[in-house]
Amino acid sequence: MISLVETLENDGIVEIDKQYPFRPGRNDSILKDAATQRVVFFGRCIDTQGIKALGSRNTEANIFITDRAELIRGKPVNEETRALSQLTSQPCLMYEAPTQLVDKRLKAVYGPESPFWVGNKLVPCRLIHQPMECNDSHGDSADRNGFPSQRTLRRYRRLAEARAGITWVEATSIGVAPYRVYSRARKDQLTADEPHREGINTLTDEYKSVNRDSLLIYQLNHSGQISLPADAGVTPPSEVVRVYEPKGFDARPGRMLTKEDIWGIRDGFINGAVIVEQSGADGVEIKGCHAYLLSQFLRPANTRPDEYGGPLENRMRLFREIMEGIKERIDNPDFSLWVRFSMYEGDVTVSGHTVLGGIGAKGPDSNVFDEQEPMEMLRCFREWGADGFNMTAGMPAYNGDLWVRPPNPPEDFDVDDPLTYRKYHHFEYGHLANRRNGGVFSDVPVIASGFSVFGEQIAQVLFNVVLYDIADAGGIGRQILPDPDRERVLNGTANYCKRKDKCCSELLVGQGEVGCAVYDEEYKAMLREQRKHFTAPWRK
Numbered sequence: 001m002i003s004l005v006e007t008l009e010n011d012g013i014v015e016i017d018k019q020y021p022f023r024p025g026r027n028d029s030i031l032k033d034a035a036t037q038r039v040v041f042f043g044r045c046i047d048t049q050g051i052k053a054l055g056s057r058n059t060e061a062n063i064f065i066t067d068r069a070e071l072i073r074g075k076p077v078n079e080e081t082r083a084l085s086q087l088t089s090q091p092c093l094m095y096e097a098p099t100q101l102v103d104k105r106l107k108a109v110y111g112p113e114s115p116f117w118v119g120n121k122l123v124p125c126r127l128i129h130q131p132m133e134c135n136d137s138h139g140d141s142a143d144r145n146g147f148p149s150q151r152t153l154r155r156y157r158r159l160a161e162a163r164a165g166i167t168w169v170e171a172t173s174i175g176v177a178p179y180r181v182y183s184r185a186r187k188d189q190l191t192a193d194e195p196h197r198e199g200i201n202t203l204t205d206e207y208k209s210v211n212r213d214s215l216l217i218y219q220l221n222h223s224g225q226i227s228l229p230a231d232a233g234v235t236p237p238s239e240v241v242r243v244y245e246p247k248g249f250d251a252r253p254g255r256m257l258t259k260e261d262i263w264g265i266r267d268g269f270i271n272g273a274v275i276v277e278q279s280g281a282d283g284v285e286i287k288g289c290h291a292y293l294l295s296q297f298l299r300p301a302n303t304r305p306d307e308y309g310g311p312l313e314n315r316m317r318l319f320r321e322i323m324e325g326i327k328e329r330i331d332n333p334d335f336s337l338w339v340r341f342s343m344y345e346g347d348v349t350v351s352g353h354t355v356l357g358g359i360g361a362k363g364p365d366s367n368v369f370d371e372q373e374p375m376e377m378l379r380c381f382r383e384w385g386a387d388g389f390n391m392t393a394g395m396p397a398y399n400g401d402l403w404v405r406p407p408n409p410p411e412d413f414d415v416d417d418p419l420t421y422r423k424y425h426h427f428e429y430g431h432l433a434n435r436r437n438g439g440v441f442s443d444v445p446v447i448a449s450g451f452s453v454f455g456e457q458i459a460q461v462l463f464n465v466v467l468y469d470i471a472d473a474g475g476i477g478r479q480i481l482p483d484p485d486r487e488r489v490l491n492g493t494a495n496y497c498k499r500k501d502k503c504c505s506e507l508l509v510g511q512g513e514v515g516c517a518v519y520d521e522e523y524k525a526m527l528r529e530q531r532k533h534f535t536a537p538w539r540k
């Protein structure tokens with residue numbers, strides 16, 4: 001039997017064992033020493049059934065079981081390990097591992113460059129590109145709204161070259177037959193419906209022609225009450241629609257959705273997912289966040305009197321119908337289904353209005369966070385087939401700077417002290433979604449948001465986030481505009497997002513094409529031009 005120390009010393013020989021009979025949990029990894037063909041189990045020993053199966057399948061294997069916390073301290077493994085050793089009839093090594101070797105192996109298993117599983121697919125690294133809508137999908141001419149333009153294609157080619165673990169395609173509007181009116185928030189928003197099928201194919205091809213290793217996941221959205229109004233003068237027209245009577249902080253008027261409208265929207269999401277799958281992309285994400293339509297349904301404030309409002313089961317009905325419909329229509333086991341979820345929409349808007357009855361609030365008239373309901377929602381999403389969760393918080397149109405895209409980490413956050421990490425709300429929500437209590441979430445990856453504030457320390461923060469069970473991967477949003485490159489972002493040499501003047505958000509709210517107006521001269525000029533006729537609310 002080789003010792004763990006020898007295994008650790010064998011540099012660069014570790015590969016993930018793809019034959020492994022059960023899916024490792026988020027942070028647990030089954031590695032195979034390619035030189036000796038021995039199996040090394042790294043992580044907490046929660047899946048005794050899987051360990052048993054492994055033992056019976058491969059009697060040659062030595063299984064080194066370790067607990068991360070023990071490993072960090074370089075101490076022998078615990079009682080649980082001994083029990084598992086008996087279960088598998090495999091010897092489990094007791095060891096004292098030298099710190100530098102432990103550090104090296106920890107990096108290989110939990111570091112930003114380490115792979116993780118999503119369903120049947122191995123994601124090559126833990127740095128993720130979050131969806132960033134850039135409002136430049138106007139094809140080659142004005143009547144090609146919703147199709148990628150040359151600039152859109154150029155952006156995604158750059159993202160493909162950047163080689164993150166997953167690239168999320170920006171919020172992509174669904175269409176509702178007969179495709180005359182779209183409820184979309186952007187003038188030139190990418191669209192996934194039957195009339196735009198060719199555009200989705202082109203975009204997927206562009207990305208995949210450069211990079212077939214990273215996953216490409218489209219975020220599907222309907223903008224609901226955040227949509228452009230009918231008098232916005234866009235082509236094709238857009239309209240504001242509402243789930244429940246206007247009240248409180250979100251009193252925008254809009255046409256109330258009928259049940260027939262809701263069924264059309266459901267079919268629009270399902271068809272959008274099918275079009276994305278047929279384009280050769282790796283998955284879709286249903287947008288249940290940031291105050292767009294599906295989050296409006298989920299809120300306690302949704303007191304619609306029919307079966308789509310009121311009790312939790314009713315508020316989640318449309319989500320369930322969409323997810324189950326997608327699972328029914330798409331039987332490709334490699335195609336993953338994600339949910340982006342605002343675990344808490346916040347307690348207040350930037351203008352000081354109280355947010356009553358948002359997602360995560362105790363009830364329709366409360367703004368106090370209570371994790372019970374959002375946790376139940378995550379449990380349901382998992383039951384209906386979610387392969388992963390992309391966690392976020394807040395509502396850009398109402399409290400974006402406070403909750404969605406903070407300007408800085410909290411003051412008491414210490415990059416070197418993971419005990420302070422949960423003070424950052426994005427990490428707290430990742431952690432809640434990630435926790436193993438009940439085991440429901442141990443088999444699906446969780447992505448945490450809000451990494452752009454860490455600049456050249458992104459790699460260190462991401463390592464700690466994974467190591468300390470906060471999330472499986474970390475998503476950069478604003479950072480993908482100045483520089484999305486995995487290697488540069490992780491090794492400290494990228495152009496780091498300065499969050500200066502919220503330039504990218506300013507371009508977006510002014511209905512401009514979005515890019516980095518700090519580093520990129522083209523977007524700098526666009527912002528100067530936009531400021532001549534549009535003043536962002538926060539600059540007034």
Ligand SMILES: Cc1cc2nc3c(=O)[nH]c(=O)nc-3n(C[C@H](O)[C@H](O)[C@H](O)COP(=O)(O)O)c2cc1C
Nearest residue numbers: 130131132133170171405450451452476477478504
């Ligand atoms: C200009 C802009 C566009 C965005 N577009 C989307 C989007 O299409 N879908 C989405 O879920 N989030 C969107 N976001 C939010 C980001 O994905 C991300 O969650 C947020 O910026 C926080 O991450 P960061 O600190 O790394 O930027 C957008 C943010 C900005 C600033």
